[in-house]
Amino acid sequence: xxxxxxxxxxxxxxxxxxxxxxxxxxxxxxxxxxxxxxxxxxxxxxxxxxxxxxxxxxxxxxxxxxxxxxxxxxxxxxxxxxxxxxxxxxxxxxxxxxxxxxxxxxxxxxxxxxxxxxxxxxxxxxxxxxxxxxxxxxxxxxxxxxxxxxxxxxxxxxxxxxxxxxxxxxxxxxxxxxxxxxxxxxxxxxxxxxxxxxxxxxxxxxxxxxxxxxxxxxxxxxxxxxxxxxxxxxxxxxxxxxxxxxxxxxxxxxxxxxxxxxxxxxxxxxxxxxxxxxxxxxxxxxxxxxxxxxxxxxxxxxxxxxxxxxxxxxxxxxxxxxxxxxxxxxxxxxxxxxxxxxxxxxxxxxxxxxxxxxxxxxxxxxxxxxxxxxxxxxxxxxxxxxxxxxxxxxxxxxxxxxxxxxxxxxxxxxxxxxxxxxxxxxxxxxxxxxxxxxxxxxxxxxxxxxxxxxxxxxxxxxxxxxxxxxxxxxxxxxxxxxxxxxxxxxxxxxxxxxxxxxxxxxxxxxxxxxxxxxxxxxxxxxxxxxxxxxxxxxxxxxxxxxxxxxxxxxxxxxxxxxxxxxxxxxxxxxxxxxxxxxxxxxxxxxxxxxxxxxxxxxxxxx
Numbered sequence: 001x002x003x004x005x006x007x008x009x010x011x012x013x014x015x016x017x018x019x020x021x022x023x024x025x026x027x028x029x030x031x032x033x034x035x036x037x038x039x040x041x042x043x044x045x046x047x048x049x050x051x052x053x054x055x056x057x058x059x060x061x062x063x064x065x066x067x068x069x070x071x072x073x074x075x076x077x078x079x080x081x082x083x084x085x086x087x088x089x090x091x092x093x094x095x096x097x098x099x100x101x102x103x104x105x106x107x108x109x110x111x112x113x114x115x116x117x118x119x120x121x122x123x124x125x126x127x128x129x130x131x132x133x134x135x136x137x138x139x140x141x142x143x144x145x146x147x148x149x150x151x152x153x154x155x156x157x158x159x160x161x162x163x164x165x166x167x168x169x170x171x172x173x174x175x176x177x178x179x180x181x182x183x184x185x186x187x188x189x190x191x192x193x194x195x196x197x198x199x200x201x202x203x204x205x206x207x208x209x210x211x212x213x214x215x216x217x218x219x220x221x222x223x224x225x226x227x228x229x230x231x232x233x234x235x236x237x238x239x240x241x242x243x244x245x246x247x248x249x250x251x252x253x254x255x256x257x258x259x260x261x262x263x264x265x266x267x268x269x270x271x272x273x274x275x276x277x278x279x280x281x282x283x284x285x286x287x288x289x290x291x292x293x294x295x296x297x298x299x300x301x302x303x304x305x306x307x308x309x310x311x312x313x314x315x316x317x318x319x320x321x322x323x324x325x326x327x328x329x330x331x332x333x334x335x336x337x338x339x340x341x342x343x344x345x346x347x348x349x350x351x352x353x354x355x356x357x358x359x360x361x362x363x364x365x366x367x368x369x370x371x372x373x374x375x376x377x378x379x380x381x382x383x384x385x386x387x388x389x390x391x392x393x394x395x396x397x398x399x400x401x402x403x404x405x406x407x408x409x410x411x412x413x414x415x416x417x418x419x420x421x422x423x424x425x426x427x428x429x430x431x432x433x434x435x436x437x438x439x440x441x442x443x444x445x446x447x448x449x450x451x452x453x454x455x456x457x458x459x460x461x462x463x464x465x466x467x468x469x470x471x472x473x474x475x476x477x478x479x480x481x482x483x484x485x486x487x488x489x490x491x492x493x494x495x496x497x498x499x500x501x502x503x504x505x506x507x508x509x510x511x512x513x514x515x516x517x518x519x520x521x522x523x524x525x526x527x528x529x530x531x532x533x534x535x536x537x538x539x540x541x542x543x544x545x546x547x548x549x550x551x552x553x554x555x556x557x558x559x560x561x562x563x564x565x566x567x568x569x570x571x572x573x574x575x576x577x578x579x580x581x582x583x584x585x586x587x588x589x590x591x592x593x594x595x596x597x598x599x600x601x602x603x604x605x606x
Contacts, residue, residue, distance in 0.1 A: 001283040001399040002211065002297040033115065037123035040131045043116070047138045050112045050145045051212075055296045058105035060402055063087075063098050064479070065310045065329065067156055067586065071482040072494040073335045073472050074311075074378060075573045076328065088329075091576035092586060094602060100589035103157075106149045113146035114166040137206065140194035141213045144221060147187040151225055154180045155483055158585045158604040159236045162186070174599040177236065181244045184229040188253065191222040200266045201290050210285040210295045211401070216267055217293040219257045220405050223413050226254040230420075231487025234582050239606040241489060241582045251417045258414035262431070267291060267407040269438050274348045281308070281385035281400050293405040300399030301392075308386070308398045311477035313379040314354040322355075322383040323390030323398065331376045331476070332570075333554060334501045337515055339473060340448060341537040343439045349476050351379050352520070353531045363528040366520060366551050378477040384529040408435050408474050416467050424463035429453050432467065435474060468494075492579030499570050506562050508555035514538070518555045521548035581606040 036042040055061050069076050069088040080086040083097035092099060120139045125131040146164075153160045162178040164186070165171075201207050201214040230247035234240075244250060261267060270276050270289045279286050283300075286292065312327040319325070331350050339346035353364045354375055367375055381400055383390060390398060411431040418428040433449050440448040456466035471484055485491040505512050521534040521542075534540070534548055544550060557565070577583060585604045593600045 001401060002299045033119050034123075037116075037119040038125065040125050040134060043120065043123065043125060043135065043138055046112070046116050047141050050109055050116065050142060051297065053105060053109035053112065054145065054148070055298055055402075056105060058098075058101040059109070060296050060479075061298065061302070062310075063102050064152065066098075067102070068479040068482050069329050070495075070574045070577075071485055071491070072498040073331055073476050073481055074329050075331070077330050077569045077572065079572055080575060085572075086576070087586070089572055089575045089577075090583065090586075094587040094590040094593070096587070096589070099586060100591050103153075103589060103592055106153055107161075107163075110146050110149050110163065111166060113142045113149070114164065116142035117146065117164075118166045134206070136194075136197035137199065137204075140197035140218065143190050143194045144198070144213045144218050147191055147225065148221065150183055150187050151221075151228065154183060154233075155228070155486070156586050157588060158234065159183075161600070174597050176599045177603075179236075180233070181229065181246075184225055184244065184250075185246075188222055188225050188229070188250070191218055191225070195219060195222075200264070201293070202287050208287060210287075210292050211297040213294055216261055216264075216290070216407075216410075217405055219261050220293055220410050220413075223254040223257040223410065223417070224405070226250040226257070227413060227417065228483070228487050230254070232489035233486065234585055234604065234606070236604045239581065248421075251420045254413055255417035255421060258410050258417065261407075261410050262414060267293065267410070269407055269411075269434065271438065273345050273438060276403075276406070277348060277380040277382070278385050280403060281382055282387040283399065283401075289407075291407045292403050293407070293410075295401035295403050297401055298397065298399050300397060301395060302397035302399065308381040308383045308400055309396060310381075311378045312381045312383060313351065313377045314375055315383065319355075321389055321391065322386075323392055323395035327377050329378065329477075331378045332498060332502060333376055333505060333516075334498050335472070335476070336376065337505065337512065337537070338469070338501075340440075341515075342441070342444055342448060343473065344441075345439050345473055349378060349380055349473070350376060352533055352536050353522075355384075363524055364531040366522045366531065366533060366549075380477050403478060406475075406478075408438075409471075409478075409480070411435050412467060412471055412474065416464070419460055419463050419467070423460045424457035428463065429457055432470060435470060439473070486584050489582070491584055492574070492577065492582070495574055496579075499566070499573075502570060503566055506554050506557055506566070516555065517553050519550050520553050521545045521550055523548045578606075 036046060053059060057063065063084070066084045066087045070090070076085050076088040078085045080089045080091035083092070086092045086096055087098065117139065120126055120135055120142070123135065125135040150162070159177040159180050160183070161175040162183045163175055195215060195218050198213060198215045198218050199207050201210070201216060206212065207214050229244040230250040232241050232243055235242060268289045268291065270286060270291045276286070276291060280292070280295070308327070309324065310328045314327055315322050315325045317325050336346065336350050336352065353366050354377060356363065356365045383398065386398060386400065411434055415428040415431040418425055433453055436449045436452070437445060457463050468488065468490070472481060475481065482491065485494050505516055515537050517535050517539045519540070520536060521540065523532050525532045534545065583606050587602050587605055588600055593602070
């Protein structure tokens with residue numbers, strides 16, 4: 001929840017800014033740029049306004065979550081009859097609503113960042129001894145936020161216009177697309193140059209928060225961008241899927257940045273995976289372990305639909321205790337049963353129950369067999385963990401922040417880059433082991449950590465496959481999975497694999513009979529926000545157990561429900577995606593193309 005200075009969206013734009021510029025927003029102000037940046041407080045307000053745009057409804061407040069949906073563990077189950085469902089399923093066209101708003105918001109954010117980047121180094125506060133360090137910190141924040149926006153644009157549209165200075169009277173108001181490799185090379189270099197400007201989390205008063213960028217995030221973002229550059233993407237015009245032109249060198253950048261974060265000792269894993277999410281949902285932040293590097297901040301009752309509404313446990317109706325019903329993005333029983341039953345992350349990330357809001361259904365209940373098992377929710381973000389509870393029946397904005405990067409991600413990025421460069425070395429295995437030790441009780445480490453890692457570290461390919469799985473178990477609902485699958489060139493194959501495994505489970509394939517019960521036995525716990533499910537992952541022979549309700553489980557779904565789930569609901573996932581074309585990029589909206597006066601087109605669409 002937003003705890004930093006109340007954002008005063010003062011935009012310091014020059015009076016000659018053209019309203020026809022399709023990359024910028026009109027934002028008149030009584031302040032000149034020189035006056036604004038001569039004052040540290042005004043300069044800070046200008047940078048905080050850049051943060052504000054990233055968490056607006058047109059960005060991660062809402063719409064970008066739809067673009068990040070539809071992978072093997074996160075997806076929408078509704079048809080593409082609304083714009084946002086069409087976006088998730090890649091059924092969008094160049095006139096689909098919201099694509100223009102997302103594009104314009106990201107470029108408006110970049111313009112605000114560019115104003116800060118242009119003005120801070122020539123301001124009085126840059127040279128004043130009392131404010132110089134803070135001015136450089138603000139500069140580094142603006143550079144990082146700009147880099148993050150370009151990363152989002154490249155992820156979703158491929159080659160895009162690249163503007164690195166604020167709009168002036170002689171600016172090219174209609175810049176063409178620039179090859180994404182060049183953009184990545186530039187912004188990765190920018191991040192390196194500002195690393196020393198940005199302090200570690202907690203080292204200054206202004207970094208006693210997860211809501212502002214810190215050195216760990218700058219270095220981690222540089223690693224993330226390097227891995228995306230080194231990974232695969234569909235290329236404009238040629239429609240080939242290939243890596244960045246200097247991809248090997250960028251694996252080394254990713255490895256080095258992650259190694260420096262690890263060796264710094266500034267960040268650690270929170271010993272409790274559940275506590276990470278309980279803290280975030282309760283509007284807290286952990287400055288002891290500093291596992292969460294950075295969060296997008298949201299205000300309670302803001303219009304945005306973040307956190308618990310997109311990636312939260314379902315509440316069947318609007319509820320006076322928990323607010324608006326949710327959630328929007330679903331998962332599947334395949335993801336649930338992919339976990340080792342002893343893995344503590346499973347029951348934090350996804351559950352076998354949801355929340356009934358009235359009458360006999362008040363409180364937690366197992367997922368209903370009659371709904372075709374489409375209601376499996378990712379539930380790191382839970383309204384029952386919000387403190388205080390929402391207490392408003394139709395409230396959308398929970399104010400729960402969005403975790404953008406965690407230390408576990410850095411450990412896994414390190415293991416991936418090290419493996420790509422040198423194979424499954426001891427340091428790569430230790431990074432993976434560190435993540436898995438938190439997931440299992442210490443008594444399980446010999447088998448679940450040591451033996452497991454030895455079994456998957458026979459060569460580079462098998463270790464990479466293990467990392468693909470580990471990132472799914474660790475990072476669901478964090479807007480990472482789809483982007484990971486794209487850069488690995490695995491989006492289509494992993495979604496197909498999920499659907500194939502779903503068919504095996506519901507048709508009681510022997511491969512799953514030891515893990516998937518035909519009946520589950522459950523009862524409400526003393527705490528009504530929890531459920532006692534006796535056997536979620538093994539079979540019991542009894543037909544009745546005193547005190548428990550018996551529910552038919554996945555293999556006993558009706559044939560009609562199986563057909564609906566497998567051939568209708570799951571068929572909607574990536575329904576507009578053609579694996580043979582790898583058309584993971586989105587169309588630029590027709591209004592944006594029209595406003596560009598011929599400089600833009602949709603040559604990224606095969």
